[in-house]
Amino acid sequence: MKKIANVSINSEFADNYDSCVYMLKCYKNKKALEEKNGDFLYYTDMTKDPETRLEEHIKKQDIYTKRFKGNIEVSYVELYKDLVSAQKRKEQLKKLRREEKGSLANKKIAGVCDKCHDEMIKTVMIDNKGKRREILQCTGCKFWKFSPIKF
Numbered sequence: 001m002k003k004i005a006n007v008s009i010n011s012e013f014a015d016n017y018d019s020c021v022y023m024l025k026c027y028k029n030k031k032a033l034e035e036k037n038g039d040f041l042y043y044t045d046m047t048k049d050p051e052t053r054l055e056e057h058i059k060k061q062d063i064y065t066k067r068f069k070g071n072i073e074v075s076y077v078e079l080y081k082d083l084v085s086a087q088k089r090k091e092q093l094k095k096l097r098r099e100e101k102g103s104l105a106n107k108k109i110a111g112v113c114d115k116c117h118d119e120m121i122k123t124v125m126i127d128n129k130g131k132r133r134e135i136l137q138c139t140g141c142k143f144w145k146f147s148p149i150k151f
Contacts, residue, residue: 013050020047023043046083077110079112123144
């Protein structure tokens, strides 16, 4: 599991998903990031390789986010099996108002169920040893799997 910014990405991501859509909170300076105040912008994009793409944002290599000097955090992630669905969802997210993006950011992570194609949301499961594990659970058929991305 690799830690980038405020998320950890499991190596199983590439085995189970083709792409992800993500939203970043881009803060104007380090102080705003530490205090988590309202002085930020949302940046929405998609990628096939979240580790590499997030590292580009942190290292100021992306043309759109380099002005924030690495003062970013991942606020929301959706996981997809195909690029077409991810691209459509990215365009939908970009059109949302700031308040709507904020309510999505409170969920942190979502996905689409492999079986019934309903939304999957992040929840916590306690295993037999009493350890808390983050899972993605379908809102329709209740199918679940371990989350490859942790906040």
